[in-house]
Amino acid sequence: MSGLNDAISQLETDWNALVRHWEEVKQVWDDEVRREFEQKYWEELKSHMTKVRRELEHLQVAIDGAKRRINEMR
Amino acid sequence: MPPARVKSIDKLEEFRVHLIRFKAQTLQTLDVVELEIRCTLDLLQEQMDYWRREVLRGREMLNRGSEESRSTARLYLDRADANLSEVMKWIRLVLKQAEEYRRQARQLKAWLEDELPKADAFLERKIDTLQRYVSIEAPSSGYATVSPIVASGAFAAPVGQAGVNEALPAAVEFARRLVNDICGKPDATRTDLAGHLISGAYPNFQERPVDASKYGFHRVFTTSDLPIIVLEESNLTATESSSTWRGEREAPGWIETRVEKKESPMSTQWLPTDKRIASLVKDVGFDYSPAVAVVIDRERSRVNLYVHSVDGDTWQLLPQAVVSTESPQTPSLLASTQSETPILQSAPTSGLFQDIPLDQVDWDDVGKLTPADYQKVSYEEMKEGLRKFIHVVRPAVERGATADYFDQMDQAQGLDYHNGYRRIYDAFYGSTCIKAEKVGGKYRVTGGRHRLTLARELGLTSLPMRVVAKEKQDVRAE
Numbered sequence: 163m164s165g166l167n168d169a170i171s172q173l174e175t176d177w178n179a180l181v182r183h184w185e186e187v188k189q190v191w192d193d194e195v196r197r198e199f200e201q202k203y204w205e206e207l208k209s210h211m212t213k214v215r216r217e218l219e220h221l222q223v224a225i226d227g228a229k230r231r232i233n234e235m236r
Numbered sequence: 237m238p239p240a241r242v243k244s245i246d247k248l249e250e251f252r253v254h255l256i257r258f259k260a261q262t263l264q265t266l267d268v269v270e271l272e273i274r275c276t277l278d279l280l281q282e283q284m285d286y287w288r289r290e291v292l293r294g295r296e297m298l299n300r301g302s303e304e305s306r307s308t309a310r311l312y313l314d315r316a317d318a319n320l321s322e323v324m325k326w327i328r329l330v331l332k333q334a335e336e337y338r339r340q341a342r343q344l345k346a347w348l349e350d351e352l353p354k355a356d357a358f359l360e361r362k363i364d365t366l367q368r369y370v371s372i373e374a375p376s377s378g379y380a381t382v383s384p385i386v387a388s389g390a391f392a393a394p395v396g397q398a399g400v401n402e403a404l405p406a407a408v409e410f411a412r413r414l415v416n417d418i419c420g421k422p423d424a425t426r427t428d429l430a431g432h433l434i435s436g437a438y439p440n441f442q443e444r445p446v447d448a449s450k451y452g453f454h455r456v457f458t459t460s461d462l463p464i465i466v467l468e469e470s471n472l473t474a475t476e477s478s479s480t481w482r483g484e485r486e487a488p489g490w491i492e493t494r495v496e497k498k499e500s501p502m503s504t505q506w507l508p509t510d511k512r513i514a515s516l517v518k519d520v521g522f523d524y525s526p527a528v529a530v531v532i533d534r535e536r537s538r539v540n541l542y543v544h545s546v547d548g549d550t551w552q553l554l555p556q557a558v559v560s561t562e563s564p565q566t567p568s569l570l571a572s573t574q575s576e577t578p579i580l581q582s583a584p585t586s587g588l589f590q591d592i593p594l595d596q597v598d599w600d601d602v603g604k605l606t607p608a609d610y611q612k613v614s615y616e617e618m619k620e621g622l623r624k625f626i627h628v629v630r631p632a633v634e635r636g637a638t639a640d641y642f643d644q645m646d647q648a649q650g651l652d653y654h655n656g657y658r659r660i661y662d663a664f665y666g667s668t669c670i671k672a673e674k675v676g677g678k679y680r681v682t683g684g685r686h687r688l689t690l691a692r693e694l695g696l697t698s699l700p701m702r703v704v705a706k707e708k709q710d711v712r713a714e
Contacts, residue, residue, distance in 0.1 A: 190244040
C-alpha cells in the first residue's frame with residue numbers, strides 16, 4: 163500500500179472515530195447550545211472533511227494511475 | 237433561557253480530547269499526503285527527464301544510422317516520444333488534482349488551526365458551566381458525572397434529581413468573586429466581610445439579624461439580586477473541628493466550646509452546616525426561596541457552597557465547591573490564590589502543592605532539552621500526555637477530581653495505566669509529580685524537567701508542582 167493510501171486510510175479512520183464520538187455526544191447532549199455548536203463548528207468541519215476526502219480520492223486515482231503507467235513504461 | 241440538556245459531561249470532555257487528537261492526527265496525515273504528492277511529482281519529473289533524453293537519443297540514432305537501423309531508431313523515437321507525452325500528461329493531471337486537493341486541504345488546515353481551538357473553547361465553556369453548577373451525586377468517588385442534568389429555569393430546582401437552577405451560575409460566580417476578594421487582601425483573615433458585602437462591589441447586600449447562638453452563623457447577608465444567602469460561620473461552630481483557630485483538641489478554646497455544648501446540647505448550632513442552613517432559612521423566612529448558600533468560614537479562609545434541594549428541603553454541599561485554602565499548614569497557598577489561578581482547590585496530595593507560574597521557574601537550572609533528550613518517555617508520548625493534562629486532567633482536578641476519578645475514567649474507556657489518564661494524574665498531582673524548591677524568587681525544579689520544558693513549548697503558563705518550603709530547605713541544608 164502506498165503512503166497516500168495509508169494516509170487516506172488513516173484519515174478515514176480518524177474521521178470516522180470522531181464522527182462516532184460526536185454521535186455519542188449527541189445522544190447525551192440535546193439542547194440549543196449543542197445545535198449552535200453543531201451549526202457553527204461541526205457542520206463546517208464536516209464540510210471541509212467531505213471536500214478534502216473527495217479531492218483526496220481524485221488525487222489518489224491520479225497518482226495511482228501515474229505510478230502504474232510509469233511502471234509499465236520501464 | 238432555554239433549558240440545558242446534558243446527560244453526561246464526561247462525554248463532552250471525551251469529545252474535546254478526541255477533537256484535539258483529531259486535529260493533531262489530521263495535520264500529520266495532511267503532511268504525509270503533501271509528502272506523497274511531492275514524491276510522486278519528483279518521480280514523474282525524473283521520468284520526464286529520462287524520456288526527454290531518450291527522445292534526443294532516438295533522434296541521434298535516426299540521423300546517424302543506416303537505412304536499417306534508422307527504422308529501428310524511428311520506432312524507438314516514436315516510443316520515447318509517446319512515453320514523454322504520456323508522462324507530461326500525468327504530470328499535468330497530478331498537478332491539477334494536487335492543486336484541487338491542496339486548496340481544500342489548506343482550508344481544512346486553516347479551520348483546524350483557527351476554528352478548532354474556538355470549538356474547543358466553546359465546549360470547554362459549556363463543560364465548565366455545567367460542572368460548576370451541577371449537583372454531584374457521588375462525592376465519595378471524588379468527582380462524578382451526574383445523571384440527567386436538566387436546567388429547569390426555576391429557583392430551587394430539585395438538586396437530588398440533578399436539577400440546576402438558573403440562579404446557580406450567578407451565585408457560584410459571586411462566590412468566586414467573594415473568595416478572590418477575601419483572599420486578595422494582605423490580611424485576609426481579618427477582612428471585614430460586612431464591609432465587602434454592604435459596600436463597594438456588592439452594594440445590594442443587606443445584613444439580616446440572626447441569633448448566632450441558635451444557628452452557628454453570626455452574620456447573614458441577603459440580596460434581592462440573587463436567590464442567595466451568605467452566611468458567616470460563628471466561632472463556636474468553627475471550634476468543632478479538632479484543629480481550629482481556637483487551638484488544637486484539648487486546648488482552652490476547644491474545651492470552652494465543649495463546655496458550652498454540654499450546657500446547651502439541643503441547640504441548632506451543634507448541627508452540621510447543611511442542617512443549620514435549613515433551619516435558619518426555615519425560621520427566618522425570606523421574600524424568595526434561597527437556592528444557594530455561601531458559607532464563609534473566615535477563620536479558616538474557607539468558602540463552601542450549598543445548594544438547595546426542594547425534595548426533602550435539604551442543602552447539599554458541592555464537593556468541588558469554591559475553597560480558599562489558607563491554613564497554617566499551607567501558608568503559601570494564599571499567595572497562589574493571588575496569582576494567575578485565582579482559586580486554588582485543596583491539594584489532592586499532601587504537602588505544599590502549588591500552581592507555579594512558569595516564568596518563576598529557574599530555567600537556567602532546568603537547562604536546554606531537545607526531543608532527543610526525551611528517552612524515558614518519548615517526546616511525542618509526553619506531548620500527548622500534556623495534551624491530556626491540559627484538556628482533561630487539570631480541569632477535572634481543579635473541580636475536585638481525585639485519583640479514583642481517573643481510574644474510573646480509564647476503566648470506562650478501556651485504557652490501561654500506560655495509556656490512561658491516571659498516569660497523567662500521577663505525573664502532575666501524584667507520586668511522580670513535578671517537584672520544586674523555592675530558592676530566592678525562583679523555583680528550582682528537582683524533578684520533572686522534561687514535562688516542564690515541554691509544557692513551556694506548548695504555551696502553558698503554569699504547572700502544578702510540589703514545593704519544598706524554604707524553611708525546610710534551610711533545615712535540610714543545615
